[in-house]
Every structure is written in C-alpha cells, then in structure tokens.
Amino acid sequence: MTQAELRLCSLLLQEHFGEIVEKVGNSLLRTGPRPLRLLVGDTGLLPDQVKKALCVLIQHNLARYEAQPRGSVEYEARSERILRILRYPRYIYAAKTLYGDPGELLVEELLLHGHLSMSRAVARVADRLTETMEDGKTVDYSEVSGTFARLADTHFIQRCPTVPESPRSAKAPAPPAPALAVAEKDMYVVPRPSLVGKGKRRQLCDKEEEGERKAKRQKREEGTSEAPPDDGIYWQVNPERFHQHFRDQALVAAVASRTDQTGGEVVRTMLRMSEVTTASGASHTQPLSSNEIFRSLPAGYNVGKQALDQYLALLADDPLEFVGKSGDSGGGTYTVSILWGELDLHKALASLATSTLEFGSRCARIFRLLLRKKHLEQKQVEDFAMIPAKEAKDMLYRMLSENLVSLQEIPKTPDHAPSRTFYLYTVNMTAAARMLLHRCYKSVANLVERRQHETRENKRLLEKSQRVEAILASMQATGAEAAQLHEVEEMITGPERQQLETLKRNVNKIDASENQVDETIFVLESFIESTMKKP
DSSP states (O other): OOHHHHHHHHHHHHHHHOHHHHHHHHHHHHHOSEEHHHHHHHHOOOHHHHHHHHHHHHHTTSEEEEEOTTSOEEEEEOHHHHHGGGGHHHHHHHHHHHHHHHHHHHHHHHHHHSOEEHHHHHHHHHHHHHHTSOTTOOOBHHHHHHHHHHHHHTTSEEEOOBOOOOOOOTTSOOOSSOOOBOOGGGTTOOOOOOOOOBOOOHHHHHHHHHHHHHHHHHHHHHTOOOOOTTTTOEEEEOHHHHHHHHHHHHHHHHHHHHSOHHHHHHHHHHHHHTTTTSOTTOSBOOOEEHHHHHHHSOTTOOOOHHHHHHHHHHHHHSTTOSEEEEEOGGGOEEEEBOSOOHHHHHHHHHHHHHHHOTTOHHHHHHHHHHHHHSOBOHHHHHHHHTOOHHHHHHHHHHHHHTTSSEEEEEESSTTOOGGGEEEEEEOOHHHHHHHHHHHHHHHHHHHHHHHHHHHHHTHHHHHHHHHHHHHHHHHHHTTOOHHHHHHHHTTSOHHHHHHHHHHHHHHHHHHHHHHHHHHHHHHHHHHHHHHHHOO
8 A cells, every 4th residue: 555545545534534533544554454452552542432433434334354263353444445435426426317316315325324224314315305395395205215226226235244144052152253244136135114204304303303212212111112124234335336337437438439429329228238237347248139229229319220230330340349249149249348458548548648747748749659659769759759859858758757658678689788779668558557546646635635724724714604504594494584684694794705705616626626536546446457357
C-alpha cells in the first residue's frame, strides 16, 4: 500500500467516522492483521473504544476478522473498500437514474448504515419520501419494497453473510469468532414479509416511535416481544455490480461514438440481457443470438432484423473488437468484450497526458505518438512530432524521469557499447497507469484536506447559519408570519451571506473535482485489474 493510499484512507475514515475509528483503521492499515490486544497498545485507546471502532468498521464492511488456530482473533482493514467511499455519490446517483427517488434513498440508507434489514430500510425511506410530499399525501411501503426487490433482482444490493445454522454439540466449545457465510442461491432472494403501512412525517413519527419503544420495552419485560418478519436477514450494497454498470455505460458511449446512437443501443441491449448472468470478472458476456437481441430491443427503436444483422457484423469486424461472433445458430451468436485492454485505455491515457500533466501540449503530442507507434528512437520522435531536437530531447527526459515513458536498449554487439546500441522510447501502459493512479490518489487527498480547511475556517459562520435555519423551520411549522420570518433571516448579515455563498461555491467545486478524479481512478483501476487477469 502506497503512502498516498494510506493518507487518503485515513482522511476518509476521519471525515466519515471520526478520530477514534480513524486511529484504529490507520493502525490496521499500517501494520496489517492484528489481535485486539496489540491494537489497544498501538492506538493508546481504551479497550471499549477499540471494540466499538472495530464494530463500526465491520458493520460498514471496511474491516474483516479471522479466527486463528491458537484461538485468537485477528482484524484486518480492507483498504480497497475504504477507498470505495469516494464512489458512494456515484452509486447513489446511478440508483436514482435507474430506479428513481426510492432507489436513490434505499442505496443511501444502506451506505449510511453499512447494512440494514429490508423492513427497516423500507420504513426509513417511506418516511423520508413522505416528508417531501404535500400535507395529506403519504408513500406506501409496498411502493418502496417493490423498488427494493428490483434492486436485489438486478444484483445492486445483496444479502450479508450470516452465521449458518448447524447442529453443534453442547459439549463443544464455542468458536472465538463466528464464521459468516451466505449461499450463492440465496444472495439475491428477497424475503416477502407482509410490509403494510405508510410513511410518517417527522413529528408524528417521533411520537409514534416513542410509543413503540415503550411498548417494546414492556413486551421485553414480559417476554412476549415479537421479532420483525425478516429478522436476521440484512442487506448491503454490491459495489462490484455498480462498477459493472459504470463499465457498461463507458462501453456503450465508446460504441456510440465509434458508430452511431443505434449501434450504442444494440450494445446496451446486449449488456442489459446478460447483466445478471455475466460474472464481474468475466472477459465476455454470455453468447446471445441475433434473434434474441432483436426481440429485446427497445420499442422506440425502429430497427429491422436486416439492419440489426448489419450493425452486429459491423461491430464484429471493428478493430477494437467491442463485439465478437461466437457462432452461427439463431441468426448468429454474439458476445460483448468487457475486459479492459490496451486499446480501451489508449484514448484515456492520451487525454490524461493532455489534461493532467504539467508538461504542455508538445509533450502530450510525443506521448500520443509513442502510444500509436509503440517504439521510436529519439530522431524518429523529432521527425514524426515535428519538434526541434533540443526540445524533443528535453521533453523525453522529463517524461522518462516521471516514469511516463521508458527506454529500451537493443545492442548490436554483446559488449553493449553506446555507439552500437539502439535506444528506443516506449510507453509501458501498466507502469504509466500505476503512476497516474498514484497521482490521482494524491490529488483526492489534497481535495479532501482543502475542503476540511475551508469548513474549519468558517466553522462559526456555518454553526450560526444552521441555528438560523433550525429556528426558521420551527417557526414555519408553527405558522409564523412573514414579518417574523424576515426578522430571523436578518440575523445573518449581508457580508456573512456573501461569505456563505462563496464557501458553498468552493465546496461544490471541490466535490465536483473529487467525482471527476474518481472517474479517472475507476478507468485506471479497471485497466490495471484487467492486465492482472490476463493469462
């Protein structure tokens, strides 16, 4: 794990979970798997604080534990999942795009709590949706539970592992830590509890919750408390499925730019037909016949069978090999290539060299030239790029020092004499991707620190603004007059309001920058992962 990744993980843990969880997580990231005793000694925290921090990390799937043969339990931080916190806004937005407001809020609640039961998630989302509606209107639980079932059917959410029920001898000692597991066939099966009810508004909800708590306490004392219908079945977000969706969107956009909108829609239809049956690490989708694809095309696209076959043949013959032909049955069977290869990353690396590096447009020209020509001598670079020799030499050495390009020696004689050796410049795709990924992590860490600095510098003003907003909300709820509301609004002066607007604008820019950098991180990580999977 690099220092940039460690720094970013620490900042994300501190921002989202506080200093205690950050201390425990940072200790695990630096030292690797450790038992509780060593964690307490390393962090200097109380044992109870370390236990609660570990509970938070495990609840959000940011750490795991493993029982050792000698009876101890070791805890390990999951750095890749901690870095995925950056992508949470994209997960939420994707859910909103696909399944509307209920889907957005369901994914948000699951990310916020780590994991939830279906009944609790549905109730919370129904209450939040009801809050935004006009008086007298409510959201039915059945509407939200239908969206929940669709999210599970398309594998965007999945069941959490549980302790399997197995007969255990009464004399056998209990294991130091439970072994959690979930059957593959049950991972996306939604229980059908009778969720009857409607969303409640906050004031009514608070009163009813207080009554429910009293009733539950009384039942517990009497020993007659009833468990929820889906007790013990918890759900979590499936990040790999969202990554598959992002990759599919990128493939559709690439095909649409290569051919036209209809070609993109053909590939989108093929990906949608095989989205559940294709494993996340597979290089191709399941084979689909031309007849199946034709029947599954959206109704709005007036594409005939003959035109579809022409599109499929065109895509199969394309040098980028987005679509491959695997057979002739059913009018021809086709697959979509979904493994990120070097051709997929050429455009991304070239644009990154242009937009993220400080070397200027001429360096970007040399970089694109090396991507296209593979190996070139310095004189060839000068001629092809039409750059003076002195400038070309300086730019090549600068890129070489930054590990953007590499130098390959091909000797004419065994003695490797410089005068009898070819020196070829080339781009090592994987090394360049790793270097850019490292820079992206550093950039995001800087953005997070900048946002924290902006918030810290304006802390007093933000607290005052929150107090004024709370007073206004309570006065509006009690039916206060407009003059009274205006008087409260004037508690924030003009310069303060202007300062708040500047702060809001700056924070929004930082958030947008984080999302843009994370898109680049996703491309680079996908490429590096695909190169590791290649035989």
